[in-house]
Amino acid sequence: MKKIEENKKLCSEWFELLRNRICQEIQGLEEGKSKFIKKKWLRDPNGSNRMGGGEMSVLRGNTFEKAGVNISTVFGKISKNLKGKIPGTEHSNKFWASGISVVIHPFSPKIPAVHMNTRYIITKESWFGGGMDITPTNLKSKESLKLAKFFHRNLEKICEEYRKGSYKKYKKWCDDYFYLPHRDEPRGLGGIFYDYLNSKNWENDFNFTRKVGKTFIDSYKSIVVDSKKSKWNEEDKKLQFHRRSRYTEFNLLHDRGTKFGLQTKGNIDAILMSLPPSTGW
Numbered sequence: 001m002k003k004i005e006e007n008k009k010l011c012s013e014w015f016e017l018l019r020n021r022i023c024q025e026i027q028g029l030e031e032g033k034s035k036f037i038k039k040k041w042l043r044d045p046n047g048s049n050r051m052g053g054g055e056m057s058v059l060r061g062n063t064f065e066k067a068g069v070n071i072s073t074v075f076g077k078i079s080k081n082l083k084g085k086i087p088g089t090e091h092s093n094k095f096w097a098s099g100i101s102v103v104i105h106p107f108s109p110k111i112p113a114v115h116m117n118t119r120y121i122i123t124k125e126s127w128f129g130g131g132m133d134i135t136p137t138n139l140k141s142k143e144s145l146k147l148a149k150f151f152h153r154n155l156e157k158i159c160e161e162y163r164k165g166s167y168k169k170y171k172k173w174c175d176d177y178f179y180l181p182h183r184d185e186p187r188g189l190g191g192i193f194y195d196y197l198n199s200k201n202w203e204n205d206f207n208f209t210r211k212v213g214k215t216f217i218d219s220y221k222s223i224v225v226d227s228k229k230s231k232w233n234e235e236d237k238k239l240q241f242h243r244r245s246r247y248t249e250f251n252l253l254h255d256r257g258t259k260f261g262l263q264t265k266g267n268i269d270a271i272l273m274s275l276p277p278s279t280g281w
Contacts, residue, residue: 004122007202008096011120012073014206015100018213019071022102023057025217026067029224034061036069041267043074051076056270060277063228065107068273072266073098079263087196088123096122097264099130100213101257103274104220109240110230112136112147112223113188113247115274116216117257118209128209129195131170132216133178134223135188135247137240143230147223148189154219155192162208163199170194180250187250188243241280248279 023036042053054072061067075096078086083093099119106113118130134151136144152171159167170192178187192212197205251258251274261271 004126007120007126007206008073008098008122010206012098014210014213015071015073015098015118018210018217019055019057019069019100022069022213022217023059025221026059026064026069026104029221029228030059030061030063031228032062034059034064036067041270043076043265043267051265054267054270056267056273058273062107063111063224065105066277067104068102070101070270070273071099072270074264074266079265082260082263086121086123087127088125090124092124094123095264101270101273102216105244105276106224106228108228108230109137109232109236110143111227112144113244113276114216114220114223116213118212120206120209126198127195128197128205130209130212131174131191131193132212133174133188133191133193135243137236137243139186139189139243143227144189147227151189151191151219151223154215158208158211158215159192162204162211166194167192178250180246180254182253183246183249185246187246238280241278244276244279245281248275251275 027035036057036059039056040053041056042049043051052074054070057069059067077093078089078095082089084090089095097119099117101117103115104113113135114132116132120128134148136147138144156167159170171190174190174193175186177193178190180187199205258271
């Protein structure tokens with residue numbers, strides 16, 4: 001029990017530390033005076049902390065039309081709808097979950113949108129999950145493919161350091177997951193996705209999850225610096241709205257995090273933070 005409590009503390013503290021760094025780096029790239037606005041929320045509608053809660057951080061600026069970085073630590077009992085559908089809940093409905101979720105929608109169509117989340121969940125079992133993916137406006141342009149190649153190269157490095165062959169596995173998992181079956185097309189140019197990660201070496205799994213967060217902000221910062229000066233036109237903007245519409249469809253129809261958040265009575269604004277500020281069909 002003592003070890004479990006220590007692990008909970010380490011994870012929730014890490015997610016907050018990572019949130020602070022991501023907000024600092026993104027705000028440093030923002031061209032203007034816009035800053036992240038933070039807002040705490042509690043899962044219990046009565047205002048107590050007996051069910052946990054979280055904190056939203058949202059920036060609306062010139063470089064980043066909408067950037068959201070959310071952290072949460074929630075616990076209690078899962079709904080009857082989820083009992084037995086999540087590992088370790090077959091005979092108990094108690095759960096504990098902590099994590100970070102990041103979605104960034106830049107103003108310039110030349111800067112890719114990006115998503116990252118990592119989490120640690122405890123029921124009768126425990127595991128890490130998460131990943132990240134990149135969504136350029138034009139999925140076929142040379143510049144987008146170049147940025148995606150850089151993004152994937154960095155992901156491959158940390159995956160192979162963690163476990164040989166894991167990059168191929170997590171990349172395919174991402175490609176299969178971030179896919180719109182009703183459109184028969186991918187959401188973007190992929191990344192990695194992993195879930196139910198428990199190798200029986202907690203420190204190693206935690207270290208990998210921390211590297212995912214660090215690699216995300218290091219990679220994306222470099223991508224923004226390289227692409228923010230690129231010129232764009234109205235056709236690029238129309239294509240960006242089109243890409244955002246697909247992003248919206250996925251997050252509302254297929255995203256597991258959205259469904260989990262709603263089914264565990266999370267904060268609605270935090271759950272739907274991932275949606276773009278403007279789009280078009």
